[in-house]
Amino acid sequence: MTHSSEESLRADIVEIGRRLHDRGYIASNDGNISVRLDGDLVLTTPKGVSKGFLSPDMMVVTDMTGRKVRGQRDPSSELLMHLEVYRSRPDARAVVHAHPPVATGFAVAGIPLDRAVLAEVITTLGSIPIADYGTPSTQELPDAVRKYIKAHDGLLLANHGALTVAGELFAAYYKMETIEHFARISLVARLLGRERLLSREEVERLQGLRGAYGIATPAPFCADETTGAAAEEATCQVIQAPSAPGARLVDDALGTPPQPDGAGERKESKDGEIRLTYRELTVLIEEAVKALR
Numbered sequence: 001m002t003h004s005s006e007e008s009l010r011a012d013i014v015e016i017g018r019r020l021h022d023r024g025y026i027a028s029n030d031g032n033i034s035v036r037l038d039g040d041l042v043l044t045t046p047k048g049v050s051k052g053f054l055s056p057d058m059m060v061v062t063d064m065t066g067r068k069v070r071g072q073r074d075p076s077s078e079l080l081m082h083l084e085v086y087r088s089r090p091d092a093r094a095v096v097h098a099h100p101p102v103a104t105g106f107a108v109a110g111i112p113l114d115r116a117v118l119a120e121v122i123t124t125l126g127s128i129p130i131a132d133y134g135t136p137s138t139q140e141l142p143d144a145v146r147k148y149i150k151a152h153d154g155l156l157l158a159n160h161g162a163l164t165v166a167g168e169l170f171a172a173y174y175k176m177e178t179i180e181h182f183a184r185i186s187l188v189a190r191l192l193g194r195e196r197l198l199s200r201e202e203v204e205r206l207q208g209l210r211g212a213y214g215i216a217t218p219a220p221f222c223a224d225e226t227t228g229a230a231a232e233e234a235t236c237q238v239i240q241a242p243s244a245p246g247a248r249l250v251d252d253a254l255g256t257p258p259q260p261d262g263a264g265e266r267k268e269s270k271d272g273e274i275r276l277t278y279r280e281l282t283v284l285i286e287e288a289v290k291a292l293r
């Protein structure tokens with residue numbers, strides 16, 4: 001395999017930084033981009049500048065421990081996370097880290113993007129878990145990333161942002177676009193009150209398509225939902241997909257839809273406790289107030 005020249009890689013990083021900034025995936029001096037060079041070297045963005053306005057000469061070359069080899073500027077302290085990826089994934093040659101607002105909102109809410117919803121996301125990225133929170137610039141963040149990176153090309157970072165990896169720079173960037181786009185679609189579906197999920201059987205068909213189309217993914221889906229999460233290092237991708245033989249899509253209401261006045265049968269538990277949604281309770285209070293007048 002021939003690798004692109006360092007000159008063209010510098011130009012690619014400039015262009016990706018501009019796109020991250022234009023799309024609002026980074027604010028101020030956020031985010032960082034890196035790519036492997038031959039000879040165990042890494043080319044990466046400098047700290048302390050907006051990645052929307054880079055020039056090729058601003059980049060930094062480091063060794064695999066993050067020590068600067070060439071360049072006027074210093075690398076980001078978040079480079080440690082990129083180096084962890086390269087150590088764990090010999091196939092990964094590029095890493096993009098940004099704070100896209102909708103995906104990062106999921107990361108703040110503690111909601112992973114791991115539901116089987118969009119076939120294209122299933123066949124390319126698979127599931128997108130949340131790596132544990134780590135203080136930026138410390139070893140905690142690389143440690144959190146290590147748990148998932150062998151099985152995933154895209155991660156959310158708890159209360160921080162997102163990370164994508166690929167065999168080349170633009171592929172890593174496009175994965176970041178896919179994560180944010182998926183997060184936006186998921187958010188709209190959840191605001192609308194329900195997501196229809198792909199069935200487990202359909203997800204298995206899509207996994208077969210990955211193979212048929214030669215889509216490189218780091219790991220298969222977990223056979224059941226518990227195998228991935230408990231392990232020290234994930235070796236498969238946990239995906240939320242209910243089994244429904246013969247069905248491609250399964251209805252999944254995210255919450256109890258509001259009941260029209262008087263139509264809702266109230267749920268009573270075994271111990272006789274009546275559970276009401278906030279909306280049902282509000283309606284009851286309003287009715288009671290009216291009755292008092």
Ligand SMILES: [Zn+2]
Nearest residue numbers: 031078160161
């Ligand atoms: Zn960050």
